[in-house]
Amino acid sequence: MLGAGSWGTTFAKVLADGGNDVALWARRPELAREISQSKRNSDYLPGINLPRSLWASDRLHEVLDGAEQVYLSVPSQSLRENLRIVRELIPEDALIISLMKGVEKGTGARMSEVILHELGVDPWRVAVASGPNLALEIAKEQPTAAVLSSESRETATEVALTVRNSYFRSFVNTDVIGTEFGGVLKNLIAVAIGIVDGVGYGENTKASIITRGLAEMTDFSVAFGARPETLAGLAGLGDLIATCESSLSRNNTAGRLLGQGYSYSEVIKQMNQTAEGLSSVTPILELALSKGVDMPIVSQVAEVLAGTLAPRDIAPHLTTDDLPQGE
Ligand SMILES: NC(=O)C1=CN([C@@H]2O[C@H](COP(=O)(O)OP(=O)(O)OC[C@H]3O[C@@H](n4cnc5c(N)ncnc54)[C@H](O)[C@@H]3O)[C@@H](O)[C@H]2O)C=CC1
Numbered sequence: 001m002l003g004a005g006s007w008g009t010t011f012a013k014v015l016a017d018g019g020n021d022v023a024l025w026a027r028r029p030e031l032a033r034e035i036s037q038s039k040r041n042s043d044y045l046p047g048i049n050l051p052r053s054l055w056a057s058d059r060l061h062e063v064l065d066g067a068e069q070v071y072l073s074v075p076s077q078s079l080r081e082n083l084r085i086v087r088e089l090i091p092e093d094a095l096i097i098s099l100m101k102g103v104e105k106g107t108g109a110r111m112s113e114v115i116l117h118e119l120g121v122d123p124w125r126v127a128v129a130s131g132p133n134l135a136l137e138i139a140k141e142q143p144t145a146a147v148l149s150s151e152s153r154e155t156a157t158e159v160a161l162t163v164r165n166s167y168f169r170s171f172v173n174t175d176v177i178g179t180e181f182g183g184v185l186k187n188l189i190a191v192a193i194g195i196v197d198g199v200g201y202g203e204n205t206k207a208s209i210i211t212r213g214l215a216e217m218t219d220f221s222v223a224f225g226a227r228p229e230t231l232a233g234l235a236g237l238g239d240l241i242a243t244c245e246s247s248l249s250r251n252n253t254a255g256r257l258l259g260q261g262y263s264y265s266e267v268i269k270q271m272n273q274t275a276e277g278l279s280s281v282t283p284i285l286e287l288a289l290s291k292g293v294d295m296p297i298v299s300q301v302a303e304v305l306a307g308t309l310a311p312r313d314i315a316p317h318l319t320t321d322d323l324p325q326g327e
């Protein structure tokens with residue numbers, strides 16, 4: 001596992017609790033020591049005891065030596081630079097699994113596309129995981145489910161058989177595009193929900209945004225080749241509900257701070273964990289433009305981030321247009 005933040009550490013626990021031998025790479029040696037010796041990651045997962053079998057190191061070659069499956073959980077904007085460092089260390093036939101929910105600024109590439117590009121591996125060796133997976137809940141062993149997706153059903157199944165235990169259930173599909181975009185786009189809708197929450201709007205506003213947000217997520221993803229059913233599944237609607245409803249969500253939290261009147265730069269200063277949605281807004285709007293997909297909610301989130309739209313003005317514009325539209 002590369003990345004010892006909240007999700008990398010939690011997912012490593014999921015794997016270890018499923019009976020797998022798991023090694024975790026942490027950038028900081030002191031964090032690697034804390035995980036290996038105290039079985040804790042107190043900054044990211046306070047109060048959680050990690051499995052005794054889990055060990056961590058800040059040395060990539062130690063962690064990757066002999067790995068059959070390599071899971072990636074670093075911030076999306078850092079994936080490419082990290083892959084360039086680990087390229088030579090990844091064992092020949094290892095499967096590569098992305099746990100990330102962002103797209104790359106500048107290129108708009110999904111994480112599996114960055115992996116294929118940087119590692120030059122066959123698509124059957126790559127899988128992605130996504131679903132309603134708030135790290136802290138899972139670290140407390142509260143039951144949940146996820147989708148494991150690969151262009152190869154065999155790979156998706158092999159990974160799903162590895163990623164399961166008494167509190168974590170894995171489903172499979174072959175719609176990598178829909179599975180990845182579901183995870184990226186629900187973050188943007190969660191930022192919008194946070195904004196209206198911060199302003200003080202109630203459940204009608206939020207339900208309207210979630211519902212129209214799902215339509216926006218589906219239109220966008222289908223334009224890029226996804227199957228609409230994927231967006232109605234765990235990686236779409238499932239994750240949208242979890243992220244929009246939970247104060248554990250960093251995207252939701254970032255939105256709430258914006259809604260309370262903090263500026264974008266103040267929000268960035270206050271966040272000590274990754275809120276992928278903030279970096280994904282611009283590349284997603286660029287991709288939407290390239291396919292002629294209308295994204296009114298995401299566009300208004302971008303305006304709030306830019307400081308050109310007051311948070312309290314966001315909701316009235318979200319579900320309306322000049323002329324009534326078909327739903
Ligand atoms: N936390 C969650 O509940 C979930 C997170 N995810 C996704 O997992 C990915 C990782 O997020 P989290 O673990 O939550 O973030 P985090 O903020 O908790 O941890 C990120 C980790 O990456 C490290 N890091 C930061 N910059 C780096 C760089 N340039 N190179 C290498 N490592 C770097 C940090 O030190 C930290 O250990 C994101 O794409 C997120 O969307 C997916 C599902 C659930």
Ligand SMILES: O=C(CO)COP(=O)(O)O
Pocket residue numbers: 101131132133134135187190239242243248249250251252274275276
């Ligand atoms: O992806 C997540 C839950 O499935 C985590 O959401 P946040 O990144 O907003 O915390």
